Amino acid sequence: AAGVIQSPRHLIKEKRETATLKCYPIPRHDTVYWYQQGPGQDPQFLISFYEKMQSDKGSIPDRFSAQQFSDYHSELNMSSLELGDSALYFCASSLGLLGVTQYFGPGTRLLVL
Amino acid sequence: EDQVTQSPEALRLQEGESSSLNCSYTVSGLRGLFWYRQDPGKGPEFLFTLYSAGEEKEKERLKATLTKKESFLHITAPKPEDSATYLCAVQASAGGTSYGKLTFGQGTILTVHP
16 A cells, blocks of 8 residues: 655755755545654654645744645755754654544654754 | 653563553543554554544554553564554544644553563
């Protein structure tokens, strides 16, 4: 079965640079979530989109922005990168918004030097 | 605010030694409780979804149960390949302040020795 696709899988950036992470949900899924997981931490919710509209917002820095496109893929744009942004970034997708299972992608490992 | 606490933080078992992981939660209206397995550097892998107290679900050596305040993940006769971090997460109802996001516990790191 098709899974969530994330690209790139690994990314190395310098401080103050920008990065764009991409997420392709499971076919027919209309909801996308972004989570950040630091070393030894649990995933922290950043932002979500349902039917191309922002549905919820968590602890996402103002330096970050995201959107969901007409084909339901999503992009997380990160600017003015800081050392503390180094983490695993997961995208999850679901069919619908509430009470449904979120399926996670393999993640993008971001390292900021 | 939604809170999820998992215990123990780490659990070491011998192969075949059954045990349980605990997930205690506080949420403003539970929409669903989810169990995931996560291997190092990989994305969480879905295991179970539970919706109401008294519900139970099984898959191979794993069984998840739910009460009004906590969930248990029972592991029967574990094998070394069951070694992973097990994450519990809750989703609150739309009447609260969140719309679909998962709030995770810190996870239980399970190690099964042969």
